[in-house]
Amino acid sequence: MNADTAPTAAAEPRDAAGRPPVRAATPADAEVITRMRSEHVLSAPFTEDWVRQCTDELAPRLTPEGDARAFVVDAADGTMAACALGLIHPVLPAPAYPRGRAARVQLVATHPDHRRRGYARAVVSALLDHLAAVEDVTLFELHTSPEAAPLYREFGFSGNPALMRMTRHRQRAGVVPGAQPDSTWVPPQQYADSLPRAAAYVCLYVTDEDDRPLQLHSVYSPGHPWHMIGGAMDLGERPWDAVVRECREETGMAAAGPPRLLATVYGLPRERRPYSTLQLIFDGGRLTAEQIRGITLNPREHDEVRVLPLAEWEALMPARDFVRLRAVEEARRTGVAAYVDTWGNA
Template sequence: MNRDALPTATAKPPTATARPATPDDAESIIRMRSAYVLSTPLSEEWIRRCTDELAPRLTEAGDARAFVVTAPDGSMAACALGLIHPVLPAPAYPRGLAARVHVVATRPEERRRGYARAVVSMLLDHLSQVEHVTLFELHTSIEAAPLYRELGFAGSPALMRMTRLDEPATARTSPPSGPDWMPPEQYAATLPKSTAFACMYFTDEDNRPLQLHSVYSPSHPWQLVGGTMELGERPWETAVRECREETGLTVSGPPRLLATVFGLPGAQWPYSTLGMVFDGGRLTTAQIRDIALNPQEHDEVRILPLAEWKAPMPARDFARLTTLEKARRTGEAAYFGTWDWGDE
């Protein structure tokens, strides 16, 4: 997706009209994708191969649809490419057709003129009104996401979705001036998705935090006891189960919430993350000695004074640990809202 499709209130209106793309536009679209979408530009061999692949798909019998803006010098100024694919029918997509907005690109010198909005709008209108596509997906940058939200998409930039039902206006039950009602399944498809986790915060009897060394996550080497919630579980149930699986310890409660943790999606994970960290209590020397690690997840138990945890941990991880220590010490539950998935 294009990183430059930013909405702006001061954008100049397009000086050219978007038009449907033809097979003759395939090479220009591929070159736009290579130059302005991909992190590594394509070689000439790959440009040729991709052009040969795309050209026949831009015909009426193909599964690709695109709209382009041509600059005064005849070159391509902007383009939007969508790929149609079948899905199992559902109330939100009764014809079983979906489309992925695969490429949106504008040449740098032609930006801030509304071209991206023009080509994307015409592509979406054509796909929904002519091809009867009702489910749309795309991924984009954080900077460009506001444009797609204005066009009806919802979710995180890593995965934005939209449904457009081609039902007649007479079938609507809400007043024209009021909000449109959507069936629960359709509405749910427009909402941002998240995964959830639950953890225990343990210390020894001297209030030194205990953490486990991960064998699978070099970006987060030292971890709390806990993990991802399973279907049907409540957060406390997850924390107790994960504690038992990872350490052999059984925590009986009652639950005492130390912090709620939230993170936005990023390069490594397409969903937001929401977690709860409970106070596992202070472990005795005997309890710590009896910890039995799952070798597929962790290979070391370590206990350090809080300040000494700073060196072996990423800054964000240490900030969360510091927040938990303060919550335990003050008795006030904390909110840690910057547990974002970065580009690590």
């Protein structure tokens, strides 16, 4: 915690009584408080991954139901000038703290541009007063530096500011005592790189008014000559948004929601495709004869629209494709979503 013990300049802003205007922090302040801790308290600043992780951890704890309380002073330009954060926790009761509630002052930070204006004193005072009066806390703890210790002694703290600390990870089975512990958290990109690869696809199952499946003939995929409207999802694209896009690109039609999922289809990796596939198949409804005649194909992808009874499609498609089509037809007919995990096994 940094020291801010002797005001040497007129503090701006000030309230009507000439004091720094302190306010209670909200979940929206979590990221700025995290960055204040990273940049002005810790010896080594956080990486952006750690900033996000700590922000996500702190935000819900700053709600009335959470265990964190913070007070801040805002600078005139709207940035945060100072903050104090306390964490409430239970302890075994004693005569000095009969309710068994304690609070640790986790951090006090002041931006270098706003130090020595009494801001640290103001936020700490507001935090301690709130914890005592509102949260019924009577035991307070903190770790601080020798430079900042005089400020906290003025509030009634005593003892050696340089308390010993230890971080201990839970030992896992098979780990040799004294060996270097493995971290339980890795950066998001490293974790993502360790996951199995999969390609995501969406399809739209449509029929005519007699419930005969409609399919498109591919000009580029002899292994899958007939298939439903659809294609691969773009990075970051939501499944239904991909359906709407693919339907417009392949047929000129606008897919009408709301989304209704008919089937999930999984494909195992293969030698020429070293990743899994996952398909989400949605119900596109029934089209009138006029709507079918109005379909406009993209000649780079398809050259024919055909509507046939389900049984007649079997002779025109690979077995694995027909298994999928039959499962989707049954899902719409019965109202029970289908799950197929044999796609690409043949």
